[in-house]
Amino acid sequence: MRRHIVAAVAALTLxxxxxxxxxxxxxxxxxxxxxxxYYPLGVALSNIYGxxxxxxxxxxxxxxxxxxxLNLLQQGKGEIAFSLGDSxxxxxxxxxxAGFKAKLTKLRAIAPIYxxxxxxxxxxxxxxxxxADLKGKRVSVGAPKSGTELNARAILKAAGLSYSDLGxxxxxPFGESVELMKNRQLxxxxxxxxxxxxxxxxxxxxxxxxxxxxxxETVAKVGDSAYVxxxxxxxxxxxxxxxxxxAAIVNYLVTHxxxxxxxxxxxxxxxxxxxxxxAAAHAAAKAINRADAGGKYPVPLHPGAEKYFKEVGVRQ
Numbered sequence: 092m093r094r095h096i097v098a099a100v101a102a103l104t105l106x107x108x109x110x111x112x113x114x115x116x117x118x119x120x121x122x123x124x125x126x127x128x129y130y131p132l133g134v135a136l137s138n139i140y141g142x143x144x145x146x147x148x149x150x151x152x153x154x155x156x157x158x159x160x161l162n163l164l165q166q167g168k169g170e171i172a173f174s175l176g177d178s179x180x181x182x183x184x185x186x187x188x189a190g191f192k193a194k195l196t197k198l199r200a201i202a203p204i205y206x207x208x209x210x211x212x213x214x215x216x217x218x219x220x221x222x223a224d225l226k227g228k229r230v231s232v233g234a235p236k237s238g239t240e241l242n243a244r245a246i247l248k249a250a251g252l253s254y255s256d257l258g259x260x261x262x263x264p265f266g267e268s269v270e271l272m273k274n275r276q277l278x279x280x281x282x283x284x285x286x287x288x289x290x291x292x293x294x295x296x297x298x299x300x301x302x303x304x305x306x307x308e309t310v311a312k313v314g315d316s317a318y319v320x321x322x323x324x325x326x327x328x329x330x331x332x333x334x335x336x337x338a339a340i341v342n343y344l345v346t347h348x349x350x351x352x353x354x355x356x357x358x359x360x361x362x363x364x365x366x367x368x369x370a371a372a373h374a375a376a377k378a379i380n381r382a383d384a385g386g387k388y389p390v391p392l393h394p395g396a397e398k399y400f401k402e403v404g405v406r407q
Contacts, residue, residue, distance in 0.1 A: 176342065204341075219278060225279060226257070300328065318339070
């Protein structure tokens with residue numbers, strides 16, 4: 092009898108050891124490339140979460156951004172991630188061409204954050220002045236199936252162009268695109284990021300650049316309400332003396348249904364309580380406004396975030 096009890100206890104112990112850790116024990120923040128905006132904000136968020144949830148082990152993972160982040164969340168390989176709004180909508184609807192083989196039904200929204208600006212930057216020597224001038228040129232459109240690359244497809248299509256119209260299409264992250272432009276191996280790069288992204292600031296201090304406009308009528312032809320017409324303010328980058336028209340898409344913080352409501356509540360509250368720390372990490376975070384959380388979301392809102400927004404009167 093005693094042998095049976097000991098064996099049963101040992102089996103239970105081994106079984107417990109084999110169980111996965113609870114989501115609140117580990118918080119993996121899925122970001123983007125290190126030269127973009129997601130990564131520095133993710134590092135700042137990890138510091139904020141580390142203080143708000145001291146019993147959790149918080150880590151930051153550099154990724155290919157939106158599409159990879161959402162697929163990783165669905166697989167339970169992250170607890171919080173950055174994503175573009177159009178990618179989030181495509182993930183929920185299972186748009187295969189956008190990089191989602193099935194509907195990612197486990198995704199849950201935490202909050203809208205700042206807008207990504209479509210920033211098309213050409214070397215001054217390339218002679219590129221407009222989107223039409225990209226025809227026959229060497230252009231980087233972002234990492235394959237990244238949010239940036241999906242934005243590039245949409246903008247080019249709205250302008251009556253496709254990748255086949257370009258002289259050469261490179262699928263590269265921000266930093267690598269800039270290095271090729273510095274070495275005159277690329278004519279232009281399209282980067283979907285917050286204003287003042289480090290990669291373009293770096294490029295503008297190394298070579299003369301032209302920030303190429305995306306006219307409002309082109310933005311309207313995208314046919315997606317996630318895209319809105321905006322301006323890149325004059326002086327955002329060295330040598331940019333005038334406002335430049337372009338498109339913007341809202342970014343979201345996203346989680347999945349398996350993360351406990353109390354952890355998500357704490358993370359949501361901690362972010363809004365520490366906005367100056369996020370803005371210190373990157374100026375794009377200055378656009379984060381709690382009042383924006385009262386609108387519609389591409390995926391269901393996580394109950395933990397909803398609880399916080401109801402407490403502060405943003406949602407009913």
